[in-house]
Amino acid sequence: MALRQTELICDALCERFPDIVITPKPIVTQGDRDLNSSLQTIGGKGVFVKEIERELLDGTIDFAAHSLKDVQPVLPDGLVLGCFPKRDSPFDCLISPRPYERFDDLPTGARIGTNSLRRQAQLLHRRPDLVIVPIRGNIDSRLRKIETEHLDGVILAEAGLNRLYPSCAEGGAGVEVSETEYLGVCHPELDGLYRLSLRGVLLPAAGQGAMVVECRADDRETLDLLAAIDDPVTRDEVLTEREFMTTLGGSCTFPIGAYAMAMVPPETDERCVAFEGLVASPDGTHMFTERNVGTVAGHVGRAVAEEFIEQGVLPLIDPGVRA
Known part of the structure; x- marks a missing residue:
């Protein structure tokens, strides 16, 4: 997902500045390496950005694209959030092997995969009978766990699914799916799966669906470039x-x-x-x-x-x- 987000940011900058040359540098973080421990035990969402921020401060990279919800509330000294591109859908969705018309159509005792305490709390408040199964990994691996972990569904951010499988985004960024959608028509890897928007069921995480570009506070040249793809509404x-x-x-x-x-x-x-x-x-x-x-x-x-x-x-x- 990080590589896909970097690609989207680079494409947006190159569209505005055709003569610019950007060389992506993949960085594997602790959060990418350790897929067995829970995020809470290895430092939370910040484990996806700390090593990247170190490279920013060292000057080995000029900017970094993140999911905003992975960025800690307080940034290291010397770094700033340089721009907030237009936000994708901020909402969650249920991916399941059955076409549920409503969330409450899930059977009693349904097994739902998520590693988020925010999602877990809201799901159990609404449906105390649900069995929450902690899962981690990228979107593809979490989808595979529907079968391997015998899950009735997994909860994903709609924005992540839309970015990885652009054909899943109905009408473009920011559009929420309001009814059950068969995903097999979007991509063959999603054959046999259905998506149900959970807008109105789960309140999202702060910054969910938004990307952000982080850079050095004193890098005026990069900040001026990033200003061209900043979206004031998303920023607010x-x-x-x-x-x-x-x-x-x-x-x-x-x-x-x-x-x-x-x-x-x-x-x-x-x-x-x-x-x-x-x-x-x-x-x-x-x-x-x-x-x-x-x-x-x-x-x-x-x-x-x-x-x-x-x-x-x-x-x-x-x-x-x-x-």
Whole structure:
């Protein structure tokens, strides 16, 4: 997936600057090497970017493309997020060998594969009967586990599936699948599998569906290039989501959900953000959600996080915090 994302960023830059020459440099990270341990035990999502950030600081590469949800809330000194290209779908989907019309059509005791505490908490809150099976690996290996682990389905980010199999993206980036779709018509490797969008079932992770390009803070030349592929709407949305997560002191390994949608109300020319945040216990027995509308400058993401903190929910996501 990292190579595919790098390819997309390079293609976008080359389209804007036809004379530019970009040489991709594949980097294998700890998260890529260790597929047996859970992300929580080896350092969370940050294990996919730390070694890449080291090469940025050493000057061996000029920029790096990441899934934003893999990037830690606080960056190393000397690095910045240089641009936020247009976001793909931020939502999750269920991939299954049967054409379920609704999520609740899953049979009692269905085995669902996911390694995300955020997904696990929301799934169990809605359906305590489900059996959550931890799975890791790239998209292809997780899909194979439907058969090898006898799963009724796996939960994937729609954006990841769309990037790996572009023909799966209906109408282009940002379009959510609203009904069961047979994936065999998209790609032969997906024969026998169906996709059901989980929009309205699972609140996504902060920054899900968005790519980001990281570079050195003092590299003006690279920053000027990246500005050409920056999407202001995506920037407003994902920075609001990350502000929420940062204020809570969490990361994408915590059972935290966040979704911001930028809009321009008819009574004003200023872009606003409708935001929804979620905090849950990993087992789904406790769940809190909050919605608010405001501006990025008004820190609506932080405001919702502070409401959660006042309600004393931090021990749910971090048992080390006293109530």
